[in-house]
Amino acid sequence: MLKNKIVFITGASSGMGKACAEAFAALGARLIITARRLDRLTELAENLRTHHAIDVLPLALDIQDNIMINQVVDSLPASWKTIDILVNNAGLAHDTKPLQEGSPTDWDTVIDTNFKGLLYVTRAILPSMIARGAGHIINIGSTAGRAYYAGGNVYCATKHAVKAITHCLRIDLAGTPIRVSEVDPGITRSEFNEVRWQDKARADAFYEGFTPLAPEDIARSVVFCAIQPAHVNIAEIMLFPTDQNAPSMVTRKGEMPEAGVLR
Template structure:
């Protein structure tokens, strides 16, 4: 059986890192992408005993850097079977009339345009060979809108639409496309959203048991290891305590 190669964006923390760890232990060859070179090097060192790894250090918001990075892949890493579009973030939690336009730019540039850039760079070879699997990491914020979520929710609604569009347009090429849409996962997400205010970030997850990055990694691994004729097109997952973006039972 051919050794699978997976490219994971946002691989240096949270869901991306946990997915890389699980994939490595499953013998999947990895291309790990991220902005933080030191973390990429640490992760490569940690996972190298399990599988072959290549790292790409670039900012997914910069179109030229994305295409240059993919073009730089050595031959034995250039045939990508699985693309995990995981890189994404949230900035700020204000009513739309008080929103910071720099925050808006960051969310749209990373969550939407960055996803498009990396996908565009991977499409040609998948189309050429008539096979591949793309997993877009969305959010419950792409299924509903909550107070003060405005532009973040808009960016994740765009991911939801792009997931559907990719699945339709790439169908004739035999490429599987699906999304995993998590609810509240305890990662660096809230620390980034609140710009380093760790106390405020920690409060988000107090009083209940949120999802862990490992939970989502296990789901992603399940999705990509289904038989070829099975495509899990759109999956929403929340912790037992969470019913919606605004309803969380903090007595569990």
């Protein structure tokens, strides 16, 4: 079903984006994998070509940069232009400080990536999907887009924004066959918390005492959205680790359930 479909993934150099690339590759899709760290993408592309005998196009892309996005999309080789599936995955958080202690520079990065970057990439790719009458946008949101937790302020706001865009985009695309889905993960072990806190020891300690989701768990949900028949649009999937009881509550072994886990 996905054989030779072209899948464009943002943030494929790590975590869920990389796992999505592996999952789509296993089903024979052709992949455009993007992120800022081209060295990692090049290595991933080599592995995917070797193990799955598929075409992979690794491209350096900073989704905060709308000019770069348009250059990258406009200069895709002819055989890569007909993107079937866009996975808007790239995203990050910076810190978990209360707003009154937060850094406006960090806020800009989070807003420019999670919210504006997703808009820019979608704006660049969607018109060709509409023109061809085929396409599927799959946004990676978060349980942070459905709730509020201590220190979540700007990150939660960007993921609420992603949810609003997912809903509104489906309305904008009324009368077209283009599908729009959102996958909202709970706590997932990736580089996310290392980026968030710039402190590997703190990030590692965060995952102690419970079993977080793995990036592959999210990739399975993304693929589930993508393999439905054309008349089925999976609107949203939300996943928690079994040990996570609510967006701001995780139960660690031997401890009482703890709220405000991200602090």
